[in-house]
Amino acid sequence: MSESCVIDEGGAPSTIGVANRFGRADVARLARYAATSGVAFAVSEMTLLILYGLDLTTATVAALLASLAGTVPSYLLSRYWIWREAARERVLRQVILYWIVSIGCIALTSLLTGALASFAPAGHPFHLLVVAIGYPIVMLTFWLIKFVIYQRVIFRTAPTEWPRREWGLATGRTGIRHSSGGSTTQGVV
DSSP states (O other): OOOOEEEOTTSOBOHHHHHHHHHHHHHHHHHHHHHHHHHHHHHHHHHHHHHHHTTSSOHHHHHHHHHHHHHHHHHHHIIIIITTTSOSTTHHHHHHHHHHHHHHHHHHHHHHHHHHHHHSOSSHHHHHHHHHHHHHHHHHHHHHHHHHHIIIIISOSOTTTTTTTTTTTTTOOEEEEEEETTEEEEEEO
16 A cells, blocks of 8 residues: 555645545544543433432532543543554643543533522423533533544544655655646656
8 A cells, every 4th residue: 555645736734645544444433432431421411310310419510520531431431442552651741631621521511410400490300401411511512522523632543644755755655646637746855
């Protein structure tokens, strides 16, 4: 397999090579992330409903504790299953960044869930329903944001390899094919 990339007429790398390089891996990773999130969400939602449903605490505190409870299995599955090929030499950095992102999202999730509860009409059963529906919506929003941060910042697999390797920049070998008007030429990097 050659280390080359098609260059479009404007001189920019074609996104076709990028899509082929990362498409399947990202879909598989996203599926594992979804499964992990399902586990974390189940732990979080059960914690929330127990704490708030039994009137043990406010919606904000229940959401905070629920999010913390779900973060533990989420981190372990992220580190050892979703991004198992991530570099291992900077584990402390990964742990710190993961928990910073998690705590930030937990704080915002808790505040937004508390705000939703404050807008719900009085009456405990409907109040609980608003919180039970609002919490997953808030969580889904942060779920997508966190995936991008985890993928691009925390659990990067080869931070300097691509695009340098993909475009032939790492070795200085020829490897970029220029395509225009039906003819293809090799370029030296």
